[in-house]
Amino acid sequence: MSARPTPTARRVRLASELRKLRERAGLTATEAAKELGTSSGQLSNVETARFGVSAERIRAMARAYSCTDQELVTALAAMTGDRTRGWWEQYREVLPTGMLDLAELEHHAVALRTAYTAHIPGLLQTLDHAREIFRQSIPALTPPEIEHRASHRIKRQGVLYRPDPTPYRTIIHEAALRMKVGGPTVAREQLRYLLDMSERAHITILVIPFDVGAFPGSGQSVGYASGPVPQLDTVHLDQSHGPVLLDAEAQLAKYRQLLDRMEDVALDQEKARDHIHHIAQHL
Template sequence: MRSNPTGRQLRLGAELRKLRERAGLTSTQASRLLGVQQNQISNVEAARAGVSPDRVRTLACHYDCGDKALVNALSNMASERSRGWWEEYRELLPAALLDLAEVEHHAERLGAAVTLHIPGLLQTTDYAREVFRQDVPEMAPPDIEHRISFRVKRQAVLYREPPTPYRATIHEAALRMRLGGAHVTLPQLAHLLDMSERDHVTLRVLTFDAGTLPGSGQSFYYSTGPVPQLDTVHLDQSHGPVFLDSGAQLDKYRVLLGRMEASALPPDKSRDLIHKVAQEL
């Protein structure tokens, strides 16, 4: 039995539960179809126990799920046995941060819509250090350094081969906020410009003059899975990351992400504005 299931293992169990409930079956009825004890279904759905890819396909068949793409994606999730680099931080950082790295690692595409800070995957180490210094309660210097090294390793998804496609909409306020002073902000803006030139990175700026702020300015991150049902929204809250994955929530944030992008400057004009902000510092 697992004592500390990962976020991805929990998601697999939750998706299997959704399939069962959509089929109108109780866990007891599902266990009878498989010829197993009822608690085995409960343990799988709670990620306390693993499940094989073949068993996932059998469950999907019993649940009358005809979505082959979804079944294949769930089977692939079940086949994963090794844990990623983030496990070395298991005793150092909150579990939710490890789950975030796992989601990003497996994402087909990544998106961000932020208003007050540069997105974490685009932050320099000095900028990230200033962000972490603002936390309440104040973090000890070693804890800050752990957070920074973890953030840098998360950024590897943008540099691996092939890199993960990344789209970010950043409000002009985040560009003009001189976090840490000009000696921190200028290199950060230069890094944004450098990243924006990469083929897999699309950067847009939502200006003060846009006259709109979809979602009331809430910052969020969107990870696209192999099928739409396995997308994930990440909200960066003061008490830690919050993950959303219900169909209604995913639909809402897809719309918000689209509206933010539509209201922002195109990539070329966004780069021009970042240049201008840097020159004004």
């Protein structure tokens, strides 16, 4: 096992899931270490993501913990297999860690689902729109910092363009569509881009119009990344200090229900396209 002094969010999640398996088995760290033929200190290092762990070791842990959910075990083992440095690593010295964790989360997700009430989703922003958003940051960013953040945001969109693109479903409130971010020209280009992307088979864009009034989740920006099994799903919430990742079972259930409720009041894909087109014509 190799030490990982600065583990990524994905490695931390793997470690957390291994700890949950042990706790569900009713074993203390000392008892589990004895079953695995290791020390409690080494096991603690694995469960806190300080040490890496192999796929074979994960399967041995699952056997020791009497875990019969083979889909979960296979998914956990697969989380150890990708040891290549993702494209986001080139930004490690210039961007907050949370932005890198979000890119890694989206890269590995099998499906993505989001809802935005005041912003265009980052995965669907044009470069000019993204630059203008980052120009409004507090404290103010330098021009190079703006470019780093904007280029990172655009590279995140690669999950929608790769040969096997990630299915993406998003809800956007009309307020976000009507904000003239960067001025009318940039705003119209952004809306045209949304219309173009909505034609792709793996992308669904829904709209909540002003006429709906109050609805569940108003005022929130929510992202839901589906893992290879439901236990490995993750919610991300946009905060002023960066993305917050949630994975507790109750939290996942809450945000699935919230997104379902928001979709219930949204215009369907065809009506959403018509609505976006109408707004773009009158900017």
